[in-house]
Amino acid sequence: MSVLSSRVDRGREWGRQVLTLTRREILDSLRDWRILLPIFVLTLAFPLLMNFITVRTQNMFYERWGVEGIERRLLPLMLMVVGFFPVSVSLVIALETFVGEKERRSLEPLLLTPLSDLQLYLGKTLAALLLPLVAGCLGITVYTAVLWRQGWHPSSVLLIQILVLTAAEALVMVSGAVIISSQTTSVRAANLLASFVIIPMALLVQGESIIILQAGNAILWDVLAFLIVVDVMLVRMGIRLFNREELLGREIDELNVGNLWRMFRRHLGWERWLFGLDLARVPRPWRWLGTLVGLYLREVPAVLRRSWLALALVVAGLLGAVWVGWDFAVRFRLPAGSLALDSITDESFTGLSTTSWLPAFTTWGVLQNNTRSLLAAALLGTFSFGSLAVALLMAPLAVIAYVGFQAAWAEYDPFLFLLTFVMPHGVLELPAALIATGLAVRLGATFIAPPRGMTVGEGWLQALADFIKLFLAVVLPMLTVAAWIEVHITPFLVLKVYGG
Amino acid sequence: MIRLEGLTKQFDGFTAVDGVSFSVAPGEIVALLGPNGAGKTTTVRMLAALLRPTRGHAVVAGIDTLRDPIGVRRRVGMLTEHPGLYLRMQGGEYLDFFGRIYGLDGQTREQRARQLLEQFAMPEAWDRRIGEFSKGMRQKMALARALLHEPPVLLLDEPTSAMDPHSAKLVRDAVLSLRDERRAILVCTHNLAEAEIVADRIAIIRRGRIVALGTPAELKRRLLGPPVMELRVAAAPDGVVSLVSRFARPLEWGPGWVRYVAEDPEAVNPPLLQALAEAGVPVVTLSEVPRSLEAVYLRVVEEAG
Numbered sequence: 054m055s056v057l058s059s060r061v062d063r064g065r066e067w068g069r070q071v072l073t074l075t076r077r078e079i080l081d082s083l084r085d086w087r088i089l090l091p092i093f094v095l096t097l098a099f100p101l102l103m104n105f106i107t108v109r110t111q112n113m114f115y116e117r118w119g120v121e122g123i124e125r126r127l128l129p130l131m132l133m134v135v136g137f138f139p140v141s142v143s144l145v146i147a148l149e150t151f152v153g154e155k156e157r158r159s160l161e162p163l164l165l166t167p168l169s170d171l172q173l174y175l176g177k178t179l180a181a182l183l184l185p186l187v188a189g190c191l192g193i194t195v196y197t198a199v200l201w202r203q204g205w206h207p208s209s210v211l212l213i214q215i216l217v218l219t220a221a222e223a224l225v226m227v228s229g230a231v232i233i234s235s236q237t238t239s240v241r242a243a244n245l246l247a248s249f250v251i252i253p254m255a256l257l258v259q260g261e262s263i264i265i266l267q268a269g270n271a272i273l274w275d276v277l278a279f280l281i282v283v284d285v286m287l288v289r290m291g292i293r294l295f296n297r298e299e300l301l302g303r304e305i306d307e308l309n310v311g312n313l314w315r316m317f318r319r320h321l322g323w324e325r326w327l328f329g330l331d332l333a334r335v336p337r338p339w340r341w342l343g344t345l346v347g348l349y350l351r352e353v354p355a356v357l358r359r360s361w362l363a364l365a366l367v368v369a370g371l372l373g374a375v376w377v378g379w380d381f382a383v384r385f386r387l388p389a390g391s392l393a394l395d396s397i398t399d400e401s402f403t404g405l406s407t408t409s410w411l412p413a414f415t416t417w418g419v420l421q422n423n424t425r426s427l428l429a430a431a432l433l434g435t436f437s438f439g440s441l442a443v444a445l446l447m448a449p450l451a452v453i454a455y456v457g458f459q460a461a462w463a464e465y466d467p468f469l470f471l472l473t474f475v476m477p478h479g480v481l482e483l484p485a486a487l488i489a490t491g492l493a494v495r496l497g498a499t500f501i502a503p504p505r506g507m508t509v510g511e512g513w514l515q516a517l518a519d520f521i522k523l524f525l526a527v528v529l530p531m532l533t534v535a536a537w538i539e540v541h542i543t544p545f546l547v548l549k550v551y552g553g
Numbered sequence: 554m555i556r557l558e559g560l561t562k563q564f565d566g567f568t569a570v571d572g573v574s575f576s577v578a579p580g581e582i583v584a585l586l587g588p589n590g591a592g593k594t595t596t597v598r599m600l601a602a603l604l605r606p607t608r609g610h611a612v613v614a615g616i617d618t619l620r621d622p623i624g625v626r627r628r629v630g631m632l633t634e635h636p637g638l639y640l641r642m643q644g645g646e647y648l649d650f651f652g653r654i655y656g657l658d659g660q661t662r663e664q665r666a667r668q669l670l671e672q673f674a675m676p677e678a679w680d681r682r683i684g685e686f687s688k689g690m691r692q693k694m695a696l697a698r699a700l701l702h703e704p705p706v707l708l709l710d711e712p713t714s715a716m717d718p719h720s721a722k723l724v725r726d727a728v729l730s731l732r733d734e735r736r737a738i739l740v741c742t743h744n745l746a747e748a749e750i751v752a753d754r755i756a757i758i759r760r761g762r763i764v765a766l767g768t769p770a771e772l773k774r775r776l777l778g779p780p781v782m783e784l785r786v787a788a789a790p791d792g793v794v795s796l797v798s799r800f801a802r803p804l805e806w807g808p809g810w811v812r813y814v815a816e817d818p819e820a821v822n823p824p825l826l827q828a829l830a831e832a833g834v835p836v837v838t839l840s841e842v843p844r845s846l847e848a849v850y851l852r853v854v855e856e857a858g
Binding site for chain 2 (some may be wrong): 066069070073074077081084085156159160161162164165168169297298301309312441484549
């Protein structure tokens, strides 16, 4: 009991310290008229302006085209805008939260306190979030009150949607801006980088506006779910990247290409090893064996161990793809007789080259296509925290699963279907794709969770070096053999089993 | 109280601090003396658990800075080179904020904050906005912040840099008043006079390495040789130089004065004075020729290349 109560006390003290920091920051903001004035204007004056615009638009539509009820479409949109505008102030506060203090030289005394990195991050993030969020809610309240008096009563569901959406948008902006603030060395640099937050947010608000005007409010829940995922990712990224040593030690934003190149080369290399033999004593013509054995017996397993979490995620994605294939197969069942495997002929395979995604049904054509897809996955994975890399692999697997389930319902043996259509080349192609996708996931996930003891830059260079090493040493050879099998063995087996 | 063993810090291949080892005992003030960029600030930042050492380790108030950085920060008070105050806050409010962060209760916070402001002769700072403070007041406010939680270890990084002489003296006096048998103080400075006034021992750091360590007297003796004494007499009777040479090595002399090297002044001077009295030589003064720490510092820096 006493252990529990002491933990509770420690937790309470921990939270109290976070709130002390938040309170100080908020009070500081409240003393700055440059922050207060826009909040005041956007909270109280802007809703009235929006109301005026709504009424004018309604009148214009009625007078010109005789359209009535346009306000019913416009009002939810206006409600969102009224909430969003005061919240946008949070970007300014969050952008200077760390780097501003650094410029004013008040950061070091704060970093010297017994506050943990997490407490500092949370205290500052909450402070940047709360004041504009309260202002946003106040703006919505003022706007709703005016509408209420004019006889328009928004539903409580819509109000909750808009309020939660506003909070989620504010958190996206603040968490993104706090990351920028903790990684730059001047407010100027932070402001320049702010476009990485402003542009996606502008696109998001435009997208939401179209959704509200065209598709109705129900889909806003999906937008909210997406924003919450982004929030979680950005907050996690902010916590992992927050480093008081980096914050204090870095004086200039320098991109040292030479250093980066040396770091990359170090990660790209591996130790030569030949079953414990002293390579200096191995005859010179055989020393290359040390490089080869070191790569395949030491380095490749080491990279796979480093990537286990990403590989597990891809495996989960593959299982998810099978489930998606099943779900679609249930929902979109093919009519009886439409899946006629017995009618497959030689031309069915050679005809594949007429589709735009496969240049020719040759070993080179298939290899080219698969390599291109996996490289595209790496590229997309880098810019999507790894998620699009998994999605790209899931899509063809979901299609295979869909066809497999349809085949089973068409009274073909599903295992025989897999053995003939998928397994001959898939036994190599699937593991190759899994490894490449796992490493592609790492390329994106490093931004959220760099390996312990490494900066984001070093973690990413390590992930890139690992990707290149395994792609050339493992994935490409496997894909080559798989492509040859796919072109020469799989059709033979399929025709043997199913051909007419 | 403070122990550094082979403390090293590298930034992107550049070694800022290179295997620094020394210690500061409770009740002692040690000055870390060195030119700009010598590694003083990096050293104290490692001691305050703000930077992780690349190699070596430091124990501060009995806690390893790597194992428990938060515990170290709880026991360290640090005055940074720039006061780094929140200018929109009032003095009392500012100290209250830091007191809360250090987990002090309301009564203790107010009592200590008022006491520190009294001690530094600025009680009016309690309800004045920090932005209105003079440079000296700001530095003293930062010192009050560093002392609020009564830390057993005090790290002062350039406490009087860029201050006018009067403000510098105020802060120096304040530092001297903090000497306590339970507290270890490390002062980083490139001000030689300041180091000599406040420090019991001096560590000279250059290019990240400690190149000399000892009391000011030890350093002078080691680097400039044994002390030189100056004997002034009312007249210059023949034979004074030869009388002195019986006890010590005369260095130079003139009408009414002789300078000599005393390997051990306590052993040499009393019998010399007695011999002078017996010989009827009227002694006016006997004093040590002052040698500045600057000479020591320049010698060390030149020797270190």
